[in-house]
Amino acid sequence: MAAKATDRRTLRTRVLLRDALITLILKKDYDAITVKDIIDQANVGRSTFYAHYKSKEALFRGGFEKLRTLLVEHQRSALAERGNADARRLGFSRAMFEHARDHTEIYRALVRGRGGIVALGEIRRVLSELVREDLTATLARNGAGAAHRELVVQYVVGAFMAVLTWWLDRRARLPPAEVDALFRALTLRGIAPADDDAP
Amino acid sequence: MAAKATDRRTLRTRVLLRDALITLILKKDYDAITVKDIIDQANVGRSTFYAHYKSKEALFRGGFEKLRTLLVEHQRSALAERGNADARRLGFSRAMFEHARDHTEIYRALVRGRGGIVALGEIRRVLSELVREDLTATLARNGAGAAHRELVVQYVVGAFMAVLTWWLDRRARLPPAEVDALFRALTLRGIAPADDDAP
DNA sequence: CCAATACCGGACATATTGTCCAAAATCTTA
DNA sequence: TAAGATTTTGGACAATATGTCCGGTATTGG
Incomplete structure (x- = not known):
């Protein structure tokens, strides 16, 4: 080298x-x-x-370093915020959607075909790290769900990746802020949020 | 041929x-x-x-056809069962984990590594239909989240697939009933469930 | 300026893919 | 069961990709 x-x-x-x-x-x-x-x-x-x-893959994988740095930064600053609890969670989400929108072409190319396997795998790896951090930071006190924390990590990352690829497949029509909000709501409160009787 | x-x-x-x-x-x-x-x-x-x-891929895909048929049949019989309303929510989950446990060898072979993308893609397609049905049935009345229902479908299926593969990678140690319960809780209530004051 | 270092470019051995053939083995069916 | 049909064999084949190696050349940093 x-x-x-x-x-x-x-x-x-x-x-x-x-x-x-x-x-x-x-x-x-x-x-x-x-x-x-x-x-x-x-x-x-x-x-x-x-x-x-060492190989084509090594070159390809190396390209994600910048993305990783970006997301880590956002996550850190989100965790440091003093706002309500929710604002501190999933700090990478918004940044990820925005980054994807700013590089739609390459993202869409990455996601399709075989390359997507490597690319998405790489993104998944980075996000797993961040979500793990998130959970460690926010669930530290209540040892409740700590038992299978890794399951939760995989759950969140899997859900996020699915939403991300869906969004990209849809040509990223929704504004990043909106997808981000939807994802956060689903992740934090679930798909059956307080079955409010509102009409 | x-x-x-x-x-x-x-x-x-x-x-x-x-x-x-x-x-x-x-x-x-x-x-x-x-x-x-x-x-x-x-x-x-x-x-x-x-x-x-024609290729290694063709052989792989062909071999998967049988599994796919098996899976669809299983889902059919699961759907035909008469349970209370709650049990029908995300009804595929439990059945899927159990089926995976009953065929651990094959599932692990299919799911692992990059070859799993093809197999998981098929499973994902089948599950997407089921989740879509689920949402249509349970969210029909409140037109609220209907706008981006497909996003929710992808969210749920993505999360489920991630948990499934994680579980398989872990040699399916947890009992299906337990993984199922965890998945359902996360999906329906989110990762930050009503910060119950319970100690 | 000059020693260090990165690049070139092409040869090399090795491996994989996909196609082709004629002979041998096996099957179906009449 | 015999014969005609079909499949398998085993190796040869060209085309292409990979990864390593080297002496010579060009660029760089100090």
Whole structure:
């Protein structure tokens, strides 16, 4: 692996490779993309590619680092808020929807086909971390549901991923704020919220 | 493609191939399995494989058909039962967990790794219908959340699939009744259930 | 300026895919 | 049961992908 991440040549190469992969993903199925495609598109030598990434997947996965950082930040600031309890929960949700809306093209490309498996898996991994944090922070006091906390983590993340992909499939018509609100309501209070007798 | 599905040789070969794939899936990652692996395991000629299936995927999908039929039948009989109203809410849940437990081997083989995407996709499709019915039946009166009912469907199914796979990954240790109860509680009341003052 | 380092580019061994064939084995049915 | 139909075999085949390696060249940081 090319060690120093500060060398201009290193940075240049990595950007070229990532951009090339994104370009290709928008054009064809993730599975159909070969290392050769990538280095041709990026104008980079084959050995250079392997000097930076072990495989196509490694390159692909690396692209999610920024997203992870973004979501972690939002989660942290949400947890730090002093508002009502609900506002502190699920701090990643809103940011995630907004990020997806701001990069609809690439997200939609990511979600479809085989690449979606890797992409969604990666997002799922990041979100699981955050939800785990959330639960640890907010459920710390009542040891009640702590027994199967991991089940809850999977439940929440699974639900979120489903809503996210549904939303993307629907071309992200609903405003992020709205989907976010719906998701939060469902997650925090369930699908049968106080069967209010309101007409 | 070998035409006649009644020829003993044909049937024998297909069974051999499907069994071989299942055996291999239990041993290694779906992605890592090659056609060669399969025909070696099945003791079948390479050309024979391609006489029956276009690809590894085709074989995988075909093998899943049986499970799908089985699942639908199970759901039918579950729906036909006469229970009180509460029991019919999310009625698929309990039956699904029990069915999964009764066929743990196959489920785990299908669900694990990336090969599971295809299988889970089918299950997801079936469940979506059931949940849609559920919501239509129980939320019919209050037109409130009807606007984005499909979002709720995806939410519930996504959450359920996540719990199911988590449960399977954990070797289905928890009794079906217990997972079912947890899932229902989360879905109907949310993860922050009325912060009951109970100690 | 110059030593360090990253890139090139192409060769290389290896592996996988999917197709093809003629001969042998097996099946169906008359 | 015999014969005609069908399937399996086993290996050869081209095409393509992967991952490693090297000497030579270009760029960089100090």
